Amino acid sequence: MSTPNIDIVVLISGNGTNLQAIIDAITAGKLHANIKAVISNRPGVKGLTRAQAVKIPALTLDHKQFTSREAFDQQLIQEIDRHKPDLVILAGFMRILTDEFVKHYAGRLLNIHPSLLPEFTGLNTHQRALDAGVKQHGVSVHYVNNELDGGPLVLQAVIDVEETDTAESLQQRIHQQEHIIYPMVIEWVAQGRLKVINQQPVLDKQLLETPAKWINNQLVN
Ligand code: GAR
Numbered sequence: 001m002s003t004p005n006i007d008i009v010v011l012i013s014g015n016g017t018n019l020q021a022i023i024d025a026i027t028a029g030k031l032h033a034n035i036k037a038v039i040s041n042r043p044g045v046k047g048l049t050r051a052q053a054v055k056i057p058a059l060t061l062d063h064k065q066f067t068s069r070e071a072f073d074q075q076l077i078q079e080i081d082r083h084k085p086d087l088v089i090l091a092g093f094m095r096i097l098t099d100e101f102v103k104h105y106a107g108r109l110l111n112i113h114p115s116l117l118p119e120f121t122g123l124n125t126h127q128r129a130l131d132a133g134v135k136q137h138g139v140s141v142h143y144v145n146n147e148l149d150g151g152p153l154v155l156q157a158v159i160d161v162e163e164t165d166t167a168e169s170l171q172q173r174i175h176q177q178e179h180i181i182y183p184m185v186i187e188w189v190a191q192g193r194l195k196v197i198n199q200q201p202v203l204d205k206q207l208l209e210t211p212a213k214w215i216n217n218q219l220v221n
Contacts, residue, residue, distance in 0.1 A: 003032040006086040006190045010038045011076075011093035016047020018091035018112060021179035022186065023054055031183045032190040036083035039076065041095055063095065073101040080105075087189055090144065091182070099146045107196035109144040112182050114174050116140060116156055121149035126170040129161065137161050137170060139178050140211065141185045143201060152201050153211035154194065157181045181214050 010019050019038060025031035038051035041063045051058035061079060066072035077100075080088060090111040102109065115125040117140040120132075129137045138158040145151035157177035161170070188194035194203050201208040213220045 003191050005032045005034050006186075007036050007083060008033050008087045008089050008186065009036055009080045009083050009085040010051075010089045010091050012038060012040045012045065012047035012091050013042050013094040014045050014047060014092050016045065016050045016091065017175060018178055018182050019047050020050050022089070022091070022183050023050065023056075025183035025187070027054075031187045033087075033186055036085060037079070039079055041072075041093070047092070069096070069098055070100070073098045077101060077104055087186065089182075089186065096148060097144070097146070102144055102146045105144075107143065107199070110141060110154075110185065111144050111149070111151070112139060112141050112178055113149045114139050114171070114178070115149075116158065117142060117149060117153060124167075126167040126174065129170065130165065130167060135161055137174065139174050139181065141181055142211075143196060152196075152199070152208070154188075154201050154203070154208060155181050155185050155212045155214060157214040177214065180217075184214075 010022065012019055022031065023035065026033055035056045037057045037059060038047065039059045039061055040048050041061055043060045043062055048058045048060065059079060061076055063072045086108065088105050088109050115129065116138040120128050136158050138156050140153055141155045142153045143151045159173055159177065185194065188203065194201060203212060
């Protein structure tokens with residue numbers, strides 16, 4: 001049976017390489033999704049151009065034009081909801097979200113964060129991982145709750161940290177992993193394999209008490 005497409009809205013703040021990976025996966029027929037809109041909180045970023053290049057409606061909602069976080073998130077909700085998305089995808093969307101926003105999209109809001117959460121929430125994750133001397137580093141896809149980079153984990157790509165690694169080399173290698181695992185998780189939702197039941201992610205009818213792992217290009221759960 002063919003998989004019906006789900007409708008998604010992608011939120012960005014910058015370069016949009018994760019957005020590009022999602023667009024490419026759709027084009028390649030590997031991801032059954034329609035990107036109904038891309039919304040950036042920063043004007044003029046490359047991610048907007050990436051959307052426009054493939055005729056996806058691209059909108060800027062500049063947070064600096066709003067008097068409060070609440071007012072911005074309210075407007076954002078309005079812009080998103082006109083597309084009635086099955087999923088809202090945070091793809092490098094560098095904003096702290098209000099509780100109201102998070103509650104509104106409960107079970108439909110995914111984020112990608114460049115660390116093995118709960119380690120290294122926030123910024124500069126690659127340098128902080130190096131400074132901490134960790135042997136492994138990675139990237140996490142998770143449903144979002146109202147903590148910074150918090151919420152139930154779905155999938156983590158794990159890489160070994162090499163002695164020669166710098167923050168830049170780690171960032172580059174992690175980015176490659178991001179571009180594989182984010183479209184993969186969205187496709188799990190499209191295929192009905194990933195659901196949220198009682199606020200917990202369930203993959204292939206199994207409660208994900210710990211996240212699935214993507215290691216050396218293989219899924220390990
Ligand atoms: C990605 O590395 C993503 O994991 C990170 O922002 C980058 C966006 O890159 N997100 C966070 O740090 C969220 N806390 P992109 O614009 O090229 O997709």
